[in-house]
Amino acid sequence: MKNVVEAYFKAIKTIKPATTAIAIFFSSVTGGIAAPADLGPAYWVQNLTSTVLFTNALGKMCADGESRPNMLIELGPHSALKGPIRDTLKGIGPPTAKIAYARTVVRNSEPSHSLLNAAGAAYVRGAHGTRYWHQSCIADKHCHRDGKRDDILGTMALFSNNLEPTWRNIVRLDDVPWLREQRIQGMSVYPMAGYLAMAIEAAERRAQQHEAIFSRFEFRELKVGAALVLTDDVDTEAVITLRPYTEGTRGNSDIWDEFRICSWNTKRAWTEHCTGHVRVRINGKQQTLVSNVAETGLKHMSIQTKKVMTAATYRIDTQNMYRVLSGVGAGYGPCFQGLENYFSNPHHSRADLYLRDTKKVMYKEYEAPLSIHPALYMPTMIRSLIISANLSTIPGDFVKAWCVGGPSLSTPQPTKFDLWATSQDSTEVLINMEGLILTPMKDPNADSGGDVAELCYKIEWQPLHDDKAIAEEERQEPIDYINVTLWSPMSLPMAILPMENGKLPDGCYGTPDGSAKWLSEAISTETTNWKPSIYPLGEIYSCSKHVVVLQTGITSLRDLTVDVFDKAKRTLLNASHLLWVYHLDSPDAQMIVGLTRSLRSEGFGRIATLGLEAKDIEKPTPAILAAMDALWPVDGERSCKELDFRACGSDLVVPRVTNDTVANAFVHKETHEKTISVQPFYQSGRRFKLEIASPGSLDTLYFADDNVGMLGDDEIEIEVKATGLNFKDIVVAMCQLAQPWLGIECSGVISSVGKNVSSFTVGQRVVALPEGAFSTYALSRAASAAPIPENI
Secondary structure, eight states: OGGGHHHHHHHHTTOOOOSOOSSOEEOTTTSSEEOGGGOSHHHHHHHHHSOOOHHHHHHHHHHOTTTOOSEEEEOSSSOTTHHHHHHHHHHHOGGGTTOEEEESOOTTSOHHHHHHHHHHHHHHTTOOSSOOOOOOHHHHHHHSOOSOOBTTTBEEOTTOOSSSOEEEEEEOTTTSGGGGGEEETTEEEOOHHHHHHHHHHHHHHHHHHTTOOEEEEEEEEEEEOSOOEEOTTOOEEEEEEEEEEEETTTEEEEEEEEEEEEEEETTEEEEEEEEEEEEEEEOSOOOHHHHHHHHHHHHHHHHHHHHHHHHOOEEOOHHHHHHHHHHTTEEEOGGGOOEEEEEEETTEEEEEEEOOOGGGGSGGGOOOOOSSOGGGOOOSBOSEEEEETTOOOSTTOEEEEEEEEOOOSSSOOOEEEEEEEEOSSSOOEEEEEEEEEEOOOOOTTGGGTSSOOOOOEEEEEEEOOHHHHSOOOOOOOOOOEEEEEEEOSSOOOEEEEEOBTTBOOSOOOSOOOTHHHHHHHHHHHHOTTOOOOBOOTTOOOOTTEEEEEEEOTTOOGGGOOHHHHHHHHHHHHHOSEEEEEEETTSTTTHHHHHHHHHHHHTTOOEEEEEEEOHHHHSSOHHHHHHHHHHHSOSTTOOOOSOOEEEEETTEEEEEEEEEOHHHHHHHHHHHSSSOOOOOOSSOTTOOEEEEESSTTOGGGEEEEEOOOOOOOTTEEEEEEEEEOOOHHHHHHHTTSSOOSOOOOOEEEEEEEEOTTOOSOOTTOEEEEOOSOOSBSEEEEEGGGEEEOOTTO
């Protein structure tokens, strides 16, 4: 070939190579890739005279993973290169094993057939003339993620769109450990500030998409509907959506966006947590009116700041405050304990609010940057909120917080506050909250309708004890007379026991009769130096006498004649001290008690009463002697201050006013929608089941009346003796799984069976899987129960 090189070169020297190419050319002359500019006349002369480097070129083409072909097609009169291609690919190794080979012309075969076979093989391998692959919007977003990810907002959802952007985040306590540090009633609850931080991040992303330059975020109509309870064993999906705020029925706002935050996990359905309106205030030249309003607002805030500085002078121990909050169920960990230099009075407060370093608790101390960190502020419900975009997010920086409000400690109720925060060294307002509503923490007794008011009282008769019932009085003078009167339907005798200078004389006056006889004999026995006498009722004229009136039989004050009433009146008015003994079992027994109380209130001496039961009325001596000893003690002892007695055998009882717990409980129950009280668990005619007043708060579990439905034909009714507690019950009580009842397993005794049930009998012990096992009685399908062996 060297003999024709010069002639060959002259023949092709006018050929100019193309400057671009649509395909990569692997040259068998150089053994590598050749650029289009290299393919001039000199290259083709070299191609005529040089060694063919086919193996090198093919190996270079197939060895590169990015440009490796999936099929080789030989263009020529026969498959002359099939062997060299196979050997070369085998030498490269396994990565080239899937490269297919096809030939266009085969010896002794119809060329049209072999050419079509090669084209079919290329088509099967993906060499199409038209692209049939459809790239959906979700698939495209999955391949080309839009925006960065942070721990609060998450990432743009694949199903999001430009009109209503949506962000999706998987919240795990292991990923964001500082979320564990806010615990409400022992549960990790996602902070309200976290919802606001999500809305701020979303509004900032949207503003960046529109290339808007802004200076602050503004909120209004903020509301939290349900708490987001976080647990270590469950991942929670949080979603926030922004949409233009609807202004009327035909148009949307160009300024305000409405945000909605929801969550979902495997233990419950979707739940809405927070809604509100958010916007970014875009920098620009303000109109004169707007500028004047802003200037007026700054002056007002400056005046308010000075007022709070002057009024709030009482220093608060913040560490003790956080301990108290933890004790009542609102625990805040170190990342949320940002208050320092805290001063207050009943209506004003101020403090330095620090941003703690939450990176220290994060994995490898990395935390995605946030515009506003949730650990800085903890609102609950706000009418409007303005947050500056210049608020520092550097750990250790702080703002000065100011507050004005008027909570009532005596009658706690939701209270409105106005709060604002300024920078450390200026009066620039960085955070401004208007209409912050703080709601008092729920009283543990709130679900029981509050404490039972002590509205009803009753008389309770208690034993007469010297250390309680005997008042501290001056020593009494010796008794001059003891008069014993017996009042019966037929006769009115009276016993008068005279005393001279405190000494009982000898002698007995009158004829003892009935109870007076027994009383006279008892007094004679107790005091051997005198004998009592009996006189008729009404013959007591000396006001210095002490009288005992025995009212026996069934005589009632309502049946008195004029004569008897005059005698009784004379006795009651003339006796300096009187003990009236009456029959407790008489329907009108309390008439004398009321009469004597009226006389005492008008100053008519010390008139006492003693009530006796039927069994003691015939022989009242022990009780009367005990009353006389209490009322008229001898030897100058102090007398009893009580004047109403009843006999309990030989002992005396006196009335005491005490709370009527039964009546109070009845009134409380009838005047409150829901009342919870301690009651016997087993009550005749009542059945109970376990319910929860506030899902998610285990301390609100209580038993309520269970309206058990009709017993099915294939069911059994079980008197529950024991109930099994498992994890599913906790999940249901924590509102992480929707289920209308608590408890799925129990054991007990069958109390009733359906008409189609033949495998069980009443009184048989069983284990079962009912719906609502935390109850006194439970219904279960017979197929879901099994008998308990006798040896268990």
